[in-house]
Amino acid sequence: MATLKAQIIEQLNLQEVKPEDIGDDTPLFKDGLGLDSIDALELIVLLQQHYRIRIANPEQGPEIFHSVRSIANFITAHQQQNQ
């Protein structure tokens, strides 16, 4: 998850945030890390760029992008599905 946190920081240009500042289960939006709707789009780009994952159902977004752990779980499940 450390790699994923570093990728999120780079993709979203969170220059004042360090990977260790982001808890595995910290909500990424609203009261947690405070990300916004443009950040959500950048996270979708991150999944496509780094993991070649396209989100087929946009309604899954809030569940997938809830926290670093939920994104990691989604990536892992996707990779296992494609093995």
Place this chain on the structure above:
Amino acid sequence: MIRNNRIYRNNEVIWETPENQPLPDFLRAAYDHISGQYPKFHKMDHLSKLGWLAAEVLLQHRPFTRYAPEQVGLILANRSASLDTDLRYFDSIKEFPSPALFVYTLANIVMGEISIRHGFKGENAFFTSDRYDEVLLMDYTKQLLTEGAVSAVLCGWVEVMGSEYEVILHQIEK
């Protein structure tokens, strides 16, 4: 005023870095020196960063806090509109279009960033012209003040294209 890696307030240099420092580094250093505590700054394009910093320099010194949000206007102008960011966005399309860049492909977004920071909700306009026409901007500003549309205005020139930039910002009050 911001030019040649120097920040001026009332014609006095209040902060500077070496002239050969690249613009992104200058902007980051200026943010750290003048403000900090506003992480969204790092997501802005160069045009918004320049306008935001200039507004910060003026309003920290002389805030518009005695005016209602609807009574503060913004009148800005520049030569290149958002072309600097448009080209960066065009480059990003070759791989993955960047949503974060796309939102800055309008020149007037800089006014949105300043408004969000300071809570301004008044009249605003962004002009694009070859040169800084101070008379036009001042006449427009005076007209707004005379009509009572606003009681205070931030107005001026916020230009950036590549490594070339210049900001001239005035505070006008009734």
